[in-house]
Amino acid sequence: MSDLSPEYHYNVIGRAIREIDAAGPGLTLDALAQRMGMSPAHFQRVFSAWVGVSPKRYQQYLALDHAKSLLATRHTTLAAADGAGLSGSGRLHDLFLTWEAMTPGDFARAGEGLTIRHGWFDSPFGRAIVTGTERGICGIGFASETGEDAALDDMLSRWPKAQFVHDPALLRPWVLQAFGARPGQNADTPLFLIGAPFQIKVWEALLRIPSGHVTTYSDIATVIGHPKAVRAVGTAVGRNPISLLIPCHRAVRKSGALGGYHWGLPVKRAILAHESARADAANTAM
Structure with missing residues (x-):
């Protein structure tokens, strides 16, 4: 190469x-x-x-206190971000994301009748297991903290009745786009959300957080109409299957602490630092 x-x-x-x-x-x-x-x-x-x-x-x-700095200077209240949707600074690496969700009935069947492709890829944040259907990416997980075997088992166990096929070729164009190996190409990156209705509402809210910004779990609970469901929101954020593209790493605690991250806090810190650096560089160039 x-x-x-x-x-x-x-x-x-x-x-x-x-x-x-x-x-x-x-x-x-x-x-x-x-x-x-x-x-x-x-x-x-x-x-x-x-x-x-x-x-x-x-x-x-x-630095460990970077999340606190972000919360003080780039705290996005999602109600105010609603108008922007997925446009402008909400794009990740200048990508457009399109998404659709599995129906609640299909979700209840735990992936039965669904064929999910999977493969391993390199990313700026370590080895990544990526899953997807013909309709789009449905999962991204990182193995640098958990190990590859655990990350693969974790991802495949989310849809226990699906048929899994090792097929990285189908996923590769979307993966290269998602991880920035094709910068400046604004083709749609399709996502296929597989989750319960409450989870999908939370993940949709995460998609509204602009790159280089953060929000809090309580803000997410408020904007989806369940202000007292902060703990349930945290659980849904943690179960987000499409890491990076559905930016659960941009959700932090009110105190500015990072909170949890399914794939390990070092990965969350690295992603936030990467996005902040890009956002600052873009603002400086303007």
Whole structure:
């Protein structure tokens, strides 16, 4: 694979993000570039082009109190975001998302009669298990904290009566779009939501949170018309099957604490840092 290809670059950036997160603020540019097998100048150019800021600046976004800063400066009340819907800054990596949901009756049958394709892919946040039907992506999970076997079992167990087929070829175009290996291509990325009606209402609310912003579980409960159901909302957020594209990582506690994340808090921190860096870079360029 050419070192000029998008796939090569996002694999490098994924490794670099994990190195930065593991090493903390003491990791120098020279040491990081050496680990990536690149010169410092070349690595800085590649990283800045993909993440939007320098590796040093990105380290600041990974600070543990970053979520509190986001809550103070980029707290989105979803009622106010309703008008924007999925447009403008709500896009993820300049993608358009289209989605449809399984009917409640189909959901109750636990995927019976449904054929779900699955495959493993590299992402900027570690190895990812992706599932989908002909109608769109229905699941994304990350294995860097849980391990691949556990992540695969977790994802496939969500629809116990479905037929599963290993078929990464069907999913690959959508996956490359979702993980940013085809930047600037604004083709629709279809999602197929498989969940109970209450869960889908919560996931729809998550889709309204703009990239680089956060909201709280209580805000979500309010906007879906169940202000006292904060705990149930938290459970639905945690059961979101399509990580990253349905941005459950943008939901935090009122205190600014990250709360939980099904695939591990280091993954949540890395995604929030990545989106914040891109949002700041875009605002600076305006």
